[in-house]
Amino acid sequence: MEKRTLTILFLIILTGLLDTRLVTAQGCSDAGFCTMGAMKPDQAYNKKVELKLRSIEVSYYYGESTTSPIINVANLDASFSITNNLGFQIKLPYQWVTGNFDNTSGMGDISLSLTQRVASNERFDINATIGMKIPSNDADKKDSGSKRPASKGLSLPMYYQTSLGSYDFVAGGSMISSKWLVAAGVQMALTANNNNFWRGEWFPPTYPSESYVMTYDNATKLKRGTDVMIRVERNFRFSNYSFNIGLLPIYRITKDQIADRTTGEYQKLEGTTGLAMTLLSSFTYNFNVSNSIKLSYGRKFTDRKVNPDGLTRVQVFIVAYGFRF
Template sequence: MRTLVACIALSSLSFFGYSQGCSDAGFCTMGAMKPDQNYSKRIAIKLRSIEFNYYKGTSLLTPIIYAATVDFTLGINDFSSFQIKLPYQWVKGTLGETAGLGDISLSYTRLLKASSKWNINGTLGAKIPSNDGNNTVNNENTGGIDAPVHMYYQQSLGSYDAIAGVSAISRNWLFAAGVQVALTKNNNQFVWSGFPNYPDQEYVRKYNIGRELLRGIDVMLRVERNWRFTNFNFSLGALPIYRITQDEGIPAGSTERAKLPNTTGLALSVLGSFGYHFDVNNSVKIIKGIKLVDRDFNPDGLTRDEVLSISYVYKF
């Protein structure tokens, strides 16, 4: 127990890490793209699992994003599985507070090839919006009217997304690549003038505007080194995500849709995790994250400076 407590404390203080929402729209925690995957000739030693996750992320501005997620994996057979993630998210910032059901993630993962040293897995998935991404607040900052808030404060991205990915896993290494494509635009209508009573208008203008946003295509690469022992494991790695096409929306001061400049480019996080297995059924893991590089213009509100994620996993 002393060793466990010491390792958890060390990981909380010194590991850099990954989390959903770390400049991605969620696909980095789906199926073959998930971190900290065990090497096995089957999809999983246990064909069913349920994970309860608590997440806290800080943004580039004042919003702090919290989420509680139920992540359920059902093995269809020894070589394929189905995953569903149901998040509840709440956000606190100086513009206001919001809360509600987040986007639903669905994915199917298949073991494509197995050898004595490596597994190759493939995933197809989708994200289903819980709303149109245009929640409002009504407070002293808005002058007592309902004002749409920036995407940082939204529980939903407001779009239907298609996702695909592949991973190569050994006992010590995980390499994964994925792509996420937004198929529809959202209905976010945030404008700076919606918060006329906020005391620092210069701060309000730091929120990048892109109304009715259609996000560009994201591609990701995960490189992760794992160290596994009898009851615990830890990992270190990197997660670069590149937006290869420009976002599209209605920019500030315009009524016409246009490509939004400076929305392509690299977002890079370093990552790490610590896990402890009480027995074959029960385990916990801690993931902590820090951003190193980000895109210049972020109307989607996905950027996180730092993230902490704590999970309990039950396999059955």
């Protein structure tokens, strides 16, 4: 049964590699809750060797959007044990974006979480996480005019923003064994952001291609809908290295909302709910019990129709160095 499952997953990867037109969906690494606490992929698990309970991971993320922006993120992910069963995690990202409209950079949103081990035996652990994301700015960076003077001062789409601009609540849990990780989580935006992108302002002569401008969705004072995720991951662990493959479906269960530019009243956006499915894989090499390097790759093959939050990615690459102490 496991061989059949792995064959199907590898065939899906191959299909995605051969036809990138099918591969677009939400990039959870940007929203962040899929890598918080119990929901984090490729978690260390070894009942025979005592694991070091503190870790620092430095990573570089490269993401290709469905329009022109390329999103780069340097991230510091630190985890500390408070007790043997309770841990604290903080993630500090710095993001820079290059695209046809402009280039931007700045601190990303800060993620904070507490994870409690609620059950443990020789076969598996069960963990629960609660946390939040804190915005680094109001998600309304303006065009610098460096590429087109006519657009200077206009609000940029969310793809160019380094923050989602909202305070978010995050909760979830997982079951992890030597072979499997099954996790579920929810992310709920508690506030709206202050983005003022309105594509009508960018139509010619401001930007020469109206069809390109239309690839960005309006995001005025965006209130993101609530996301629910499930992670199913199969791990293959050896003495010095491991690799895994898994699926990450994210379902937006409530509609995004934007404010009317005239009345200020919020309107729900059709096409913003639904499933975004990601296929993920990674390879980790452990130099010793303290040092490791990890390569990760993700492809998306389903998407929502409308994505004003700017989280849609074609594919992502991540390289990370981890230190446990």
